[in-house]
Amino acid sequence: MESRIESQGMHYEGNCIRPPPEADSILLQVTLGCSHNKCTFCGTYKDKRFRIKKNDTLLSDILFASKYMKRQDQVFLMDGDALIIPQERLIWILERITEHLPWIKRIGTYANTKSIRMKSPRELIELKEKRLGMVYFGVETGDDEIRKKIDKGSSAQECLEMGRKIKDAGMELTTTVLLGIGGKEKSLTHARLTGELLSVMDPNYVSALTVILIPGTPLWEEHERGDFEMPDERGLLIEMREMIAYTNLSCGLFSSNHASNYLPVRAWFPKGKQEVLNLIDAALRGEIGLRPEWMRAF
Numbered sequence: 054m055e056s057r058i059e060s061q062g063m064h065y066e067g068n069c070i071r072p073p074p075e076a077d078s079i080l081l082q083v084t085l086g087c088s089h090n091k092c093t094f095c096g097t098y099k100d101k102r103f104r105i106k107k108n109d110t111l112l113s114d115i116l117f118a119s120k121y122m123k124r125q126d127q128v129f130l131m132d133g134d135a136l137i138i139p140q141e142r143l144i145w146i147l148e149r150i151t152e153h154l155p156w157i158k159r160i161g162t163y164a165n166t167k168s169i170r171m172k173s174p175r176e177l178i179e180l181k182e183k184r185l186g187m188v189y190f191g192v193e194t195g196d197d198e199i200r201k202k203i204d205k206g207s208s209a210q211e212c213l214e215m216g217r218k219i220k221d222a223g224m225e226l227t228t229t230v231l232l233g234i235g236g237k238e239k240s241l242t243h244a245r246l247t248g249e250l251l252s253v254m255d256p257n258y259v260s261a262l263t264v265i266l267i268p269g270t271p272l273w274e275e276h277e278r279g280d281f282e283m284p285d286e287r288g289l290l291i292e293m294r295e296m297i298a299y300t301n302l303s304c305g306l307f308s309s310n311h312a313s314n315y316l317p318v319r320a321w322f323p324k325g326k327q328e329v330l331n332l333i334d335a336a337l338r339g340e341i342g343l344r345p346e347w348m349r350a351f
């Protein structure tokens with residue numbers, strides 16, 4: 054078996070992504086693509102038809118990692134939403150990780166409202182007990198009108214409930230929100246409703262990304278037709294300021310360090326909130342330089 058493992062390596066297929074905090078994690082691709090795959094701004098998995106990978110392949114990858122990835126103490130389950138895997142099978146995967154990679158401290162995954170909805174609170178606690186401790190959840194916006202338009206597949210209320218469900222299971226919750234997703238027209242409403250949703254959900258981490266139009270996606274086509282207009286740099290800064298002003302976290306990190314953003318900010322709320330608002334105000338007055346367009350990426 055060992056020489057077969059060495060010759061096979063990890064079985065990655067297609068375009069693989071992971072959140073920035075998982076850069077040093079063992080990346081274990083347990084599903085292909087995303088079970089929803091409809092969000093109009095997202096081009097990440099358009100090349101993949103969703104499926105769960107075979108247990109043999111997963112075990113081979115875990116054994117490969119046990120031999121060659123001994124210095125990495127976190128595992129991230131790719132692709133889009135590993136939480137959609139039926140409970141028994143997901144438990145089997147987590148147990149194989151524990152069995153062969155006993156030094157792993159934490160396992161993380163992406164999730165969406167559909168996959169969280171399919172797990173009972175008891176099942177989520179069971180997953181947490183098997184070291185699935187970090188969930189990355191795409192909130193994008195708290196505005197129902199925009200959620201419908203971008204085909205997010207759930208209402209803001211459902212999104213809020215699913216985020217709370219993850220936290221109630223004792224898992225850490227990282228949310229992403231999308232600056233610019235409401236276009237110029239709905240910029241401030243999007244900012245306020247998203248801030249209000251985040252305040253009730255109270256995630257551990259909020260990561261703000263700026264929409265980058267990806268050719269071939271429905272949102273890009275809308276933009277080409279003239280039906281969607283992104284706020285300009287100043288508009289996006291005002292939007293981020295408004296979102297932060299409306300966001301109250303009991304103890305959470307708000308950051309916009311992602312390469313898609315014009316102004317990187319990073320602060321623990323509630324303590325650092327005013328400082329971030331002051332920083333954005335300084336940028337709006339032109340006292341702080343913004344990231345040039347050529348350096349931005351999604």
Ligand code: SF4
Pocket residue numbers: 087088089090091092095096097098133165191
């Ligand atoms: S749920 Fe996430 S991965 Fe799936 S289509 Fe939407 S943004 Fe893309």
